[in-house]
Amino acid sequence: MSWDFQTDRPIYSQIIDHISQKIICGEYMPGYRLPSVRDMANQAGVNPNTMQRALSELEKTGLVRVERTAGRYVTEDEELLQQTKSHLAEKQIEAFFNQMRQLGVEPEQALALAQRYVNEKK
Amino acid sequence: MLGKLIKYEMKSSARYLLPLYVSVLILAVVNRLGALWLQNMPGSSTWEGLLMFFYVLLSISLFVVTGVGILVRFYHNLLGQEGYLMFTLPVSTSANLFAKLISAIFWIIASMLVFFLSVLLLTFSSTWQISDIIDWVSRTFSGFELGAVFVLLEICLLVLLSLASFVLLCYLSMSIGQLANRQKLLLSVAAFLALQVVISTLSVIFLSHNAAWLSTSISAWIDSMSPQAAIHGVLLGSCLGALVECAILYIPCWLLLKNKLNLS
Amino acid sequence: MEQTQNGEFTPQTVPETAMAPVSDNRAEESTAAILSCKHLVKQYGGNPALAGVDLDLPSGKIIGLLGPNGSGKTTLLKLACGLIPPTSGEILIQGLRPGIESKKIVSFLPEKTYLNGWMRVNDILAMFKDFYADFSLETAKEMLANLQIDERARLKTLSKGTQEKVQLILVMSRRAKLYLLDEPIGGVDPAARDYILRTIIKNYNEQSTILISTHLISEVEQILDQAVFLNHGKIVVNAPVDVLREQSGKSLDAMFREVFKC
CATH class of the missing domain: 1.10.10.10 (Winged helix-like DNA-binding domain superfamily/Winged helix DNA-binding domain)
Known part of the structure; x- marks a missing residue:
């Protein structure tokens, strides 16, 4: 394991x-x-x-x-932790937008879809 | 380290030899008791015959198993998979060889003693007394001088060395046999036969060339000594010869195991 | 092999990425090599099993000796164990020629079982303790207990997998300087493989080196520091594993398949 x-x-x-x-x-x-x-x-x-x-x-x-x-x-060091967290999160976001682009979805469109997703989940 | 190797060697052989030796002794006793108790009962001769048959069978197997066991131990433990263990232990090649050799001689002698003992048990008579035995011993040995004891020792040494040289001959044959990648056993047997032939041929050649010279010098030498000294001389000379033979067989065996070990 | 304009030879089948400089090891050259081979050659009749091997293995590493069957891996291990002498060249274990002293610091695990099946486990423990000063009886007993192996059992009665574990325990319970493991996880079920790899990692220490000879690369590559690729008796790659991965973007397994493509 x-x-x-x-x-x-x-x-x-x-x-x-x-x-x-x-x-x-x-x-x-x-x-x-x-x-x-x-x-x-x-x-x-x-x-x-x-x-x-x-x-x-x-x-x-x-x-x-x-x-x-x-x-x-x-x-x-809270600041460092936050910084690192943001940095990693940004990398994931970058990866997300890259994936979307590969599907043919432009960033603005992807952002809109993401917002809709968040609203639905509430 | 040699001692440790000998210890483990003895332990491994004892595992299958001791039960056999004990069985032979027990069967000898059973035979003797059987002869005593069944003496006058009808059908006793068949029982006695049967018991004797098993005793003889076991006695023969006593020597056969001891002999074969010696060969198999060497083959299996040094030349087989176990060789990976034995030759990576922090011991010299000679230690491994000597451990096997010493153990082999020990068991050969042991088998002879066990057989002798079994014969005694077989023929044991209640009319025997300790005093009789002591009498016999003192009578047999009273006529002997100190020199006789030495002669006895020299004979023992000669027997030991001759046994050693035969065992080494077998070891050398197997060491040659393991050089092959297949049919190792076949090559071992062939080597054994070949070596026998070579040894006999060389002895014959040596003797025939030097027969005259040897006999005159040896008889001159013997004549110059008292009979007792001559006997010592001959025996010790033979021991020396056997020792040389052992050395001639040991060295190539050692070299083969050291430099040409062919484990699968 | 093709000859460049300088007259140097480069093996065609080896991708350039695999000829990585052994940068990490340069720094450690000051410490004595645990295993050192200089132009080591071993010939059987006309066949060179090892055709000139130059190697310096540092201590404190887990190193993979990788190559297809017949590449000379087993021959190299046998030479290091002192089972056979070299035809030419030199092999040294911590500066010692193969012999009684080197055998005291080398612990060898062969591919097949090398123990007498009739012996009981505790007999073998006693034997190892008798012959090897660096054998730790407590460690061995602890490992056997963890696997619930009955010490009084005769080896013959144990399953093949359990026998192999016992042998591994014996080998790894020695505080040796060089551990030579020949196909330690071949023919063993995945759970046992896990156990074996963990045991190897646990016994790693800075003073000793573990050399694993195998062709099952994907299973062991996770624990290797360094990889030595052997082909036709010669070393074709010798580099730290992470460097190889970085440079080629491939796993060791993938690299192996490429280098040894038929």
Whole structure:
């Protein structure tokens, strides 16, 4: 029972995405102490080296911070979390509009359809 | 490490040899008791015959199983799939070879002792007394000097070395046989026969060329000594010869296992 | 093979993307290689099973030795185990020639079972403890207990899958420097495969290297750090796996099929 990975893209970047997602949506709460590299690698079903690399990259983004002897913690920086959330959301929106364009639906049309969808759901 | 290898080797062989040895001894006792109790009962001869038949059968299988077991152990454990374990253990090739050889000689001697013991049990008479045995022992050995004990030891050594050389001959044949990718058994048997032929041929050639020289020098040498010393000389000389034969068989066997191991 | 204008040879079948520079490993050249081969050649009669292999494997990695049947993978493993001598060239395990000392730090898992079926599991545990100073009895017992394998059972009575797990447990319970696994997940059901891969990951440590020889690439590629492709006794690819994926946009499995297209 490991995380789902696609093997045609580097695994470490997929791990980064996976963990970022969990942080953004709150599954990993701000200030949450991440399990050890080995435990996380075991959970994910990947090589500890790969997990190590992914976590190092995450540290660079600031989503994860390291306290030398204590371990790795999810950042409590609300602003950063919001920024990252917006950024990821924007990427999804971009992907949505690209998909629509492929169906032959122009952005304004797509926006209108989206609004209608939201109204109906209320 | 050699000790450990020998330990595991003995354990593995004991698993199928000990039950056999014990059965032979038990059957010998059963035969003896049967002879005593069924003596005057009608139809006893058929029972006795049957018991004796099984005893003889088991005794023959005693030697056959010991012999075949030695060969199979070597083949299976070193040249078969188990070879992947045995040759990746942190032990030398010679340790592996010696463990098998020592174990083989042990079981050959053990089988002979068990047979001897079974014969004693078979013919055991309640009229025998410990004092009789002690008498017999002291009578047989009283006429002997110290030298006789040594002669006995030398004979034992000669027997051991001869056994070793035969076992090594079998091991070498199998080591040659494993070089083939198919029909390893066939090649082993062929190698065995070929080696026998080569050894006999070489002995004949050696002796025929040097017969005169050897007999004169040996008889001169013997004449120069007392009879007892001569006996020692001949026995030790034969031991040396057997040792050389062992070495000549051991070395190629060792080389083949070290450099040409052909595990599937 | 085609000859360029400089006189260099490039194998035609290897896509350029696969000839990735081994950038990550350059930095680690300072640490001694666990396995080092220099112009390693092994010939059987007229056939070269290994036709000149140059390889330096660092410690602390899980490395895949990948190639079709007959590519020389098993020969390379046998040489590293000290089962056969090289025809020419050199192979060193942590600087040691294959021999008794190297066997102490190498743990080998062959493709088929190499244990005596009549032995009980605890007999084999005792035997490994006897011969290998780095064998951890507690680790082995723990793993056996997790799988609910009866220690008193004779190997013969266990299913094939369970026998293979026992062998894997024995091999991975050693604190060796180099683990050589020959087709560890071949012929095993998916659940067992999962267990085997997890056991391999769990036993990874920075001081040792795990070399997995297999042709079932899609199953193991997720856990590999580095991939070494072997074909006709020569190395055609040797690079970190993520680098290969980034450069080619393909999975290792897809790349393998391309490189070894008949």
